[in-house]
Amino acid sequence: QVQLQESGPGLVKPSGTLSLTCGVSGDSISSSNWWSWVRQAPGKGLEWIGEMHHRGNSNYNPSLKSRVTISVDESKNQFSLNLTSVTAADTAVYYCARTWSQNGLDVWGQGTTVIVSS
Amino acid sequence: SYVLTQPPSVSVAPGQTATITCGGENIGAKSVHWYQLKPGQAPVLVVHEDSNRPSGIPERFSGSNSGNTATLTISRVEAGDEADYYCQVWDSGSYRVVFGGGTKLTVL
Numbered sequence: 064q065v066q067l068q069e070s071g072p073g074l075v076k077p078s079g080t081l082s083l084t085c086g087v088s089g090d091s092i093s094s095s096n097w098w099s100w101v102r103q104a105p106g107k108g109l110e111w112i113g114e115m116h117h118r119g120n121s122n123y124n125p126s127l128k129s130r131v132t133i134s135v136d137e138s139k140n141q142f143s144l145n146l147t148s149v150t151a152a153d154t155a156v157y158y159c160a161r162t163w164s165q166n167g168l169d170v171w172g173q174g175t176t177v178i179v180s181s
Numbered sequence: 182s183y184v185l186t187q188p189p190s191v192s193v194a195p196g197q198t199a200t201i202t203c204g205g206e207n208i209g210a211k212s213v214h215w216y217q218l219k220p221g222q223a224p225v226l227v228v229h230e231d232s233n234r235p236s237g238i239p240e241r242f243s244g245s246n247s248g249n250t251a252t253l254t255i256s257r258v259e260a261g262d263e264a265d266y267y268c269q270v271w272d273s274g275s276y277r278v279v280f281g282g283g284t285k286l287t288v289l
Contacts, residue, residue, distance in 0.1 A: 099278070101224075101278075103218075108267065108280060108281070108282050108283040109216075109218075109224070109267050109269075109280040109283065110280070111277060111278035111279070111280060114278070122276045122277060123277075124277055125182075125275065125277065158223070158224065160224075163229070164229065164230060165212035165214075165229070165230050165271065166212070166214075166270075166271035166278060167212070167214035167226060167229040167230065167269070168214070168216070168224075168226060168269070168278075169226050169229065169235065171223040171224045171225075171226075172223060173222075173223045174223060
């Protein structure tokens, strides 16, 4: 059974960098799958952040592209999200997910809440 | 950029059928996925590639996709189906995942 688990600080200061990690069990980060990040701000819908393949290819939401980096650590079987220059608008529940057939997201982490505040 | 439009809310009585639509330009040419979100829980993929159910998803959940509208149908609705539902596609024009705005399903 594939499981994903997000981890990272729950509070980030404005203008700082949000850094989260997603640990993967039951699948190899080096498989043919892509690995994604999605967020949901309070009272809002789902927003796709981006995805990465272990071979280094990546795709990002154009609205966030200038601030986002997704990376893969094959030795630890995990992938990470870095979001720079955060503001209160980046306060959200952040989910990691596995990208599956036809770009559906078939396995999701439980989500982690990140609040941007001083 | 590609836009998906969902009704903000749908209400249905227990035992009845809920229909949630997802509109997009020529969406019938894309693969549509549907997710169920309940508060405090991980999103669940309930239909993938228009009409396929992942293992463990009840047969009451079904999907279709044609023209400019994709549809998620939940038959014999139960109280436990109350949740937010999101449709999603891959926009090959801009290389990004696109979500609909979400539909809140209320079981009366």
